[in-house]
Amino acid sequence: MEWSEFHRNKWKQATTFAWKNFTNPLVRRMFSFVTVLGKAALPKEKLQELSELVQDMKTTYSTAKICKYDSTQRRLPNGDYDYYADFDAEDNEIGCVPTLSLEPEVTQIMARSRDPEELRYVWRAWREAAGKPLRHKYIRFVQLANEAARLNGFEDAGAYWRSDYETDDLHKELQELWDVLRPLYEHLHAYVRKKLREKYGEKVVPRSGPIPAHLLGNMWAQTWTHTQDLTIPYPGRTSVDVTASLLRQGYMPLHMFRLAEEFFTSLGLDPMPLGFWQKSLIVKPTDREVVCHASAWDFCNGIDYRIKQCTRVTTEDLITIHHEMGHIQYDIQYRNQPFIFRDGANPGFHEAVGDVLALSASTPHHLQSIGLLENVDDSYETDINFLFTMALDKIAFLPFGYLVDLWRWEVFSGKTGELSLNRRWWELRLSLQGVSPPLPRDEDDFDPGAKFHIPANVPYIRYFISFIVQFQFHAELCKAAGHVGPLHHCDIYRSHKAGTLLRNVLSLGKSRPWTEALLILTSGKTSKLDVKPILEYFAPLIAWLKSQNRGEFVGWRVSEAIVQP
Ligand SMILES: C[C@H](NC(=O)O)C(=O)O
Numbered sequence: 001m002e003w004s005e006f007h008r009n010k011w012k013q014a015t016t017f018a019w020k021n022f023t024n025p026l027v028r029r030m031f032s033f034v035t036v037l038g039k040a041a042l043p044k045e046k047l048q049e050l051s052e053l054v055q056d057m058k059t060t061y062s063t064a065k066i067c068k069y070d071s072t073q074r075r076l077p078n079g080d081y082d083y084y085a086d087f088d089a090e091d092n093e094i095g096c097v098p099t100l101s102l103e104p105e106v107t108q109i110m111a112r113s114r115d116p117e118e119l120r121y122v123w124r125a126w127r128e129a130a131g132k133p134l135r136h137k138y139i140r141f142v143q144l145a146n147e148a149a150r151l152n153g154f155e156d157a158g159a160y161w162r163s164d165y166e167t168d169d170l171h172k173e174l175q176e177l178w179d180v181l182r183p184l185y186e187h188l189h190a191y192v193r194k195k196l197r198e199k200y201g202e203k204v205v206p207r208s209g210p211i212p213a214h215l216l217g218n219m220w221a222q223t224w225t226h227t228q229d230l231t232i233p234y235p236g237r238t239s240v241d242v243t244a245s246l247l248r249q250g251y252m253p254l255h256m257f258r259l260a261e262e263f264f265t266s267l268g269l270d271p272m273p274l275g276f277w278q279k280s281l282i283v284k285p286t287d288r289e290v291v292c293h294a295s296a297w298d299f300c301n302g303i304d305y306r307i308k309q310c311t312r313v314t315t316e317d318l319i320t321i322h323h324e325m326g327h328i329q330y331d332i333q334y335r336n337q338p339f340i341f342r343d344g345a346n347p348g349f350h351e352a353v354g355d356v357l358a359l360s361a362s363t364p365h366h367l368q369s370i371g372l373l374e375n376v377d378d379s380y381e382t383d384i385n386f387l388f389t390m391a392l393d394k395i396a397f398l399p400f401g402y403l404v405d406l407w408r409w410e411v412f413s414g415k416t417g418e419l420s421l422n423r424r425w426w427e428l429r430l431s432l433q434g435v436s437p438p439l440p441r442d443e444d445d446f447d448p449g450a451k452f453h454i455p456a457n458v459p460y461i462r463y464f465i466s467f468i469v470q471f472q473f474h475a476e477l478c479k480a481a482g483h484v485g486p487l488h489h490c491d492i493y494r495s496h497k498a499g500t501l502l503r504n505v506l507s508l509g510k511s512r513p514w515t516e517a518l519l520i521l522t523s524g525k526t527s528k529l530d531v532k533p534i535l536e537y538f539a540p541l542i543a544w545l546k547s548q549n550r551g552e553f554v555g556w557r558v559s560e561a562i563v564q565p
């Protein structure tokens, strides 16, 4: 019998019980999950079509390639690069052979190039190859995803996804959190814009307008860590970019994985099982195409867990390894729960675990203690440099982490129709993130499709929630570890007290609402998402940015965008 048939029969049995009147809260909770069938509620041929659509979109995305930038290519009379001349009527690049994949080649160009023309070419070519071809498939996908959601009693796929958070108005709660965090983001944005303007000039980077998205070191402008050579507050002082050290010391991906594992076991948490080391894929294979976006896999038998990552020897990938290993640790901690409860308390918790440990592992003193950083001084400048680097990741990300599913929820609800998919994407990117496209966009484009989670149909609000809740975890684990002093100096390494508290939360899986898990984490203090810990962590940087931004326009005028989308 096919899995969906088996699933459907179990579901039918479960729905025959008046489970909502059950007195046992755990059994009632189990039934509330088992009676949601998900996409298997679709008729067989539609389920088949939906699965094939997602597979096709993932394949297009993960095999997309672009051509090398060639500055001698066609130029307009004014000398500007004529990037329209390079694509034929079907928007395929002409006169070249696409050979560059997103990982590692294109990602590296976006991180390292300081040529706005090359960055603009690569930014566009990636969207021609990976986003645009998905537009019509995505429209059909939305119809089927909504049909499946309605068969499960939800008004649309967005409502189905939000139900994971077991709260009446998730959107409203998140908007309130963003309203408090937005000023911090605007100050970071203003400072980074000033430094980029000093580098590229006012013709390229506007004084009080949005930042052109191709200059921020990342294909989606979602993390700005690769601008730090241009933006670091005190150049020459300690910086936590340890890529050079990793390479100099001969680190290979396996050593980086062992380093991350050792942090988990130092807390008294579990090592990776033997099979993990035998079956994980940690470097990009040369004999076949794989989906290189890093991922963690639980094979639901209590022993088989794997990570798939096209690992490079960089600081960024060392952090990603901690992130992915956090998923595996969570999987291991709840493996004794009934099957239906083997999941994160909410998806944001699952994304937070690894990042919480990375908050300790990234501190200058921790990096020094494992020999990746030398002569760390305790100066104010080093402190600000460290906090700034962390903000380029954690604060820069917030509006992007919020807007991806704001866009998707509106598409699922029909508030954004088929004819305004790209326009609405750029409205959100401009209003929330303060970034603008490096060239005009229209409804032939499908820029959301150029971000993995859209073709792969992976919800994204979980990362916005993770970037808030991980600081709540960090604050409580630091307290358990007996840390005194500023929160951003805390390193829980080797604290079994912190490890035990973390285990107590993770081992619950989804057996209790995440609000109850938060009460356990905070020893009864709060059951809600709380931005106080992230604001406490970055407090010294906030003060510094405000002083640096005196005289600077904080925020952005959309009308001043160099290119109106
Ligand atoms: C933040 C998110 N992380 C992940 O997918 O693991 C991303 O990469 O866009």
Ligand SMILES: [Zn+2]
Binding pocket: 323, 324, 327, 350, 351
């Ligand atoms: Zn993740």
